[in-house]
Amino acid sequence: MPGDKKAGTGLFGLTRRNFLVSSAAVIGTGLAAPAVRAQSGVTLRFLNNETSAASQAALRNACDEYEAKTGVKIIIDSSPISGSMEKAMAAINGGQPYDLMTASFIATVLEFVHAGVLVPLTDMVKRYDWGRGAAWDYEGENWYYPFDYNLVMNYYRKDLYAEKGLKIPETSDQFLENCRALTVLDGSNVDVGGCVVPLASDSATNWAAFGNMFAEGVELFDGDWNVVLDQGENADRAKRFLDLYAELYKTMPPGMNTVSFAQLMSLFATGKSAHTLYSGRLVEALEATNPELADKYGVFASPGSSGGKALSYAFDGFCVFKTPQSEEALKFLQWFVDEHYVDWLLSAWMNNHPARMDIYENERWKSHPMIQKHWETMMTMKSFIESDDVVIKAIDTSGPSIDIRPCTVFNANVMPEMLQQKALGNAPSADCIAAAAQRIRSLI
Missing domain, CATH: 3.40.190.10 (Periplasmic binding protein-like II)
Structure with a gap:
């Protein structure tokens, strides 16, 4: 058992x-x-x-x-x-x-x-x-x-999309381009972020940050509970996700290493980010704090590089x-x-x-x-x-069945720390993936 x-x-x-x-x-x-x-x-x-x-x-x-x-x-x-x-x-x-x-x-x-x-x-x-x-x-x-x-949805500003002539992205490359187009710089610093995708070692990051990874089809385990994050085509998919994250990070507002649940909402509600990730509670927050913006948002699922769609949850x-x-x-x-x-x-x-x-x-x-x-x-x-065309998955539901093993990965913040190694440490994606996979093996 x-x-x-x-x-x-x-x-x-x-x-x-x-x-x-x-x-x-x-x-x-x-x-x-x-x-x-x-x-x-x-x-x-x-x-x-x-x-x-x-x-x-x-x-x-x-x-x-x-x-x-x-x-x-x-x-x-x-x-x-x-x-x-x-x-x-x-x-x-x-x-x-x-x-x-x-x-x-x-x-x-x-x-x-x-x-x-x-x-x-x-x-x-x-x-x-x-x-x-x-x-x-x-x-x-x-x-x-x-x-x-x-469900972790991508929120976007409909009004800003209209001003820039942008469309809801069908691929992760299109999403990145939209984030770049909506980033506002103050000198060399980001003043208004193109997006917010957390990377702190907490449940908010485990919950919210990996929709694009699941849209790529990345698996942590195979059907026999072997760790496959760093294996074959799966490793290539994980690399595409980390490379995307590193580029998205450049469009994010400062202080991302401490952003958690509340800031994911507030940065969008106060106009400091053009995209964010959150559940339906963000709509309630907009109605309470910025009702004008409550008429100007839209939502979409996280896209992958080949057009797959996913939501973490x-x-x-x-x-x-x-x-x-x-x-x-x-x-x-x-x-x-x-x-x-x-x-x-x-x-x-x-x-x-x-x-x-x-x-x-x-x-x-x-x-x-x-x-x-x-x-x-x-x-x-x-x-x-x-819709069967939208993957709904989470770090703690990874694998062939509900099990304590992916929950252990979730609790140990393995995946957020992989993001940190990439975005903050500038490590090669392959090294970040290999380190995360080895840590998962040691945990289980």
Whole structure:
């Protein structure tokens, strides 16, 4: 079983053995079916990484309603995505794990699965049809209940494209030329970037930076889990991607080595970059901070050198932990997705790009004024998950199946550091690829 491999220890050293040693006093060893009626006096703890005011309010309203109906109190602890894994780990190691959590990366979920601390949600998930890649299973079970995609789209300025006579790029060379055409220099320095593609050693880079690489058809592993990043034609594809990145980097604004989630949005929203990479949340940010620009953007998938298209992605979903309150946590989550799922999606109306396909026909969801205003963008996102011509892939979903090995690569920031060697260290692409491949082999 993959979880028995040495690599299964993961970034935080969380294993089934050390979890049980540290928390055996509070974790139940078996789970019955959810209770028919909730028991008053029960308190659930929910770690939420959706920290916008609207999302926190939607969750709080649902929890208050549930407490009024059942007597079950739910304490919400909100933490940004960048710190939620560490917060959940600290709770586990302190002997007081959360009962529920929102999770955003497969690498995070599999860390917990390998530790044996999650409750499968398979029966709940199987009730609905899901978009491509959303409701993945591992060892025959679904370990989270999805609520959105985080497809990494290229945002561009329609007004600037019109001024320069540019067209949506069909190849990576065309994308590079567009970025060069829209770069504004102040002397020898970039004042307005042609694009923003991150390279810091963090989850933002792992998530956002590799759409063009996947569009080239680069694979990290073959069907037998051999590392092939530096092998044959695959190495040639990876080289084309790194050569492209090095040229794109020259069009980017300064400070790219520290750019993370917030800056990917703000540089575009403030007019400091003509392209950026982000999910639907950027549309919400434009409406909130620069509504004039909210009428001047467009989106497209990352192109490869031969015209292939790809989007990197992550997801968001709910997880339930094994605790003495697991039955009540399952009961609450089932009630929540039955009664408040649409409210939750609408609390982040564009970022919560539905993973559950029936939502696209939900009248209350469709009639939201901002979804109506940005309907073209929403339908473009929907087309990406429905089209077999667009690759949807991520660092932590690389390989022949969902597995801890690509998650280990994600957690160790192997691929962001390959970008750094190329863009900051000016190393030959072949050397960067060889070093990354060797590091992957040493990790797994």
